[in-house]
Amino acid sequence: MNVIFKDLNLSEIFSKVVSNRAVQNVSKFINNNKILVKVVCVCLVCATMVGISVTAAGITFGYDVECDGKIIATVRDASVLEKAKNLACRSVEKESIQKAIVKPKLAVTLAVADKLDNAESVANAIIENSEKIVHGSALKVNGEIVACVMSGDLESALEARKNAYNKEGLESSSCFVDSIEIESGYYLKDDLVEAEAVNDIINTLQVKTVSTVVTDSSVDYKTTKVKTDTQYLGYYKVTTAGKKGINRKTEQVEFINGVETARTLISDVVVSAPVNEVITVGTAKAVISASEKANVTSDGFICPISKGKYVITSYYGGGRNHKGIDLAANKGVAIFAVSAGTVTYAGFDSDYGYNIIIDHGNGIKTRYAHASAMCVSKGQSVSQGDMIAAVGSTGRSTGNHLHFEIIINGKRVNPAPYLGF
Numbered sequence: 090m091n092v093i094f095k096d097l098n099l100s101e102i103f104s105k106v107v108s109n110r111a112v113q114n115v116s117k118f119i120n121n122n123k124i125l126v127k128v129v130c131v132c133l134v135c136a137t138m139v140g141i142s143v144t145a146a147g148i149t150f151g152y153d154v155e156c157d158g159k160i161i162a163t164v165r166d167a168s169v170l171e172k173a174k175n176l177a178c179r180s181v182e183k184e185s186i187q188k189a190i191v192k193p194k195l196a197v198t199l200a201v202a203d204k205l206d207n208a209e210s211v212a213n214a215i216i217e218n219s220e221k222i223v224h225g226s227a228l229k230v231n232g233e234i235v236a237c238v239m240s241g242d243l244e245s246a247l248e249a250r251k252n253a254y255n256k257e258g259l260e261s262s263s264c265f266v267d268s269i270e271i272e273s274g275y276y277l278k279d280d281l282v283e284a285e286a287v288n289d290i291i292n293t294l295q296v297k298t299v300s301t302v303v304t305d306s307s308v309d310y311k312t313t314k315v316k317t318d319t320q321y322l323g324y325y326k327v328t329t330a331g332k333k334g335i336n337r338k339t340e341q342v343e344f345i346n347g348v349e350t351a352r353t354l355i356s357d358v359v360v361s362a363p364v365n366e367v368i369t370v371g372t373a374k375a376v377i378s379a380s381e382k383a384n385v386t387s388d389g390f391i392c393p394i395s396k397g398k399y400v401i402t403s404y405y406g407g408g409r410n411h412k413g414i415d416l417a418a419n420k421g422v423a424i425f426a427v428s429a430g431t432v433t434y435a436g437f438d439s440d441y442g443y444n445i446i447i448d449h450g451n452g453i454k455t456r457y458a459h460a461s462a463m464c465v466s467k468g469q470s471v472s473q474g475d476m477i478a479a480v481g482s483t484g485r486s487t488g489n490h491l492h493f494e495i496i497i498n499g500k501r502v503n504p505a506p507y508l509g510f
């Protein structure tokens with residue numbers, strides 16, 4: 090790429106005196122110094138004859154510089170033109186610039202000494218008068234010119250490229266990975282490319298985007314159970330509602346052409362603390378009434394739920410081969426041991442939910458399922474009528490009820506006759 094001459098002062102170029110102006114200056118001088126002129130004219134004639142330059146009252150021999158039939162400057166001698174050509178060729182491949190500039194011709198002339206053009210202004214005039222040299226803009230990548238254009242908005246094309254990877258809705262800043270500069274100056278017309286070609290180059294430039302990413306996530310609350318003996322077992326009430334907190338993570342994320350390359354944590358703070366849930370649970374055991382306790386069937390059992398607090402919703406057998414009897418009751422209603430025995434199981438099961446098995450001896454066991462709470466544990470001895478659990482709907486259950494089974498020698502039998510139903 091040939092950079093011919095950078096940042097020329099055009100006004101300076103146009104203010105330079107070309108031949109016509111030199112003549113005007115001489116005429117003006119003559120008009121203002123009529124007596125002197127005669128002397129000067131004599132001197133000039135003499136000087137011409139001996140072939141040497143003369144200076145008299147500021148007038149001197151000089152050379153008009155002519156390009157393509159147009160006088161573009163007036164210089165003292167050929168060396169100024171040579172120097173000007175060298176200046177015009179500065180930073181340029183000599184061959185190219187020699188082809189680009191019109192070969193100036195020199196013609197002897199008269200000029201006012203202090204109005205002669207210096208090499209720099211002649212260099213500007215040479216460039217201005219070459220059709221092969223134009224003013225344009227060069228795109229420099231890491232100090233190297235990669236393309237020149239005559240017109241076209243390099244800045245807005247670069248800006249558009251730079252912002253193409255900004256993340257929507259995020260605070261972002263983008264910059265080019267390489268050092269990018271736009272340099273305006275004079276370039277060989279042949280070296281210029283179309284704006285579209287420069288855009289193709291711009292679109293290959295790597296863009297680094299730094300975005301601030303804020304991510305909110307919820308913080309789970311904890312649940313605390315507070316026991317109270319002022320409520321029966323099975324009492325369960327949320328006394329303080331739990332509320333999730335908010336955790337805010339702020340990260341600085343770097344992208345190259347939109348692809349993440351680095352992530353730095355800026356802050357990770359809880360902006361809203363969670364509110365822990367408090368559940369109050371009853372621990373008091375309900376006591377069976379004396380009359381219910383006395384109401385023992387011929388098989389030696391009492392009803393596991395107090396009279397009036399349950400409704401039979403499903404008997405043993407039927408279409409779904411039900412292996413027990415369902416007593417629907419409100420959640421928390423006390424479940425009593427139907428007979429004395431030892432607790433052989435007290436735990437959770439996906440079908441039975443919280444359930445208890447009591448071994449009554451002689452191959453007879455009873456099961457109490459779907460409880461909301463239990464107040465006995467494995468190995469514990471219970472008496473007939475002791476509260477062992479509270480009604481609930483845990484496990485495979487669609488509503489609060491007690492699923493009650495009687496197991497004789499490992500076989501679940503119809504409990505109804507045993508309970509006197």
Ligand SMILES: [Zn+2]
Pocket residue numbers: 403411413414415491492493
């Ligand atoms: Zn059932």
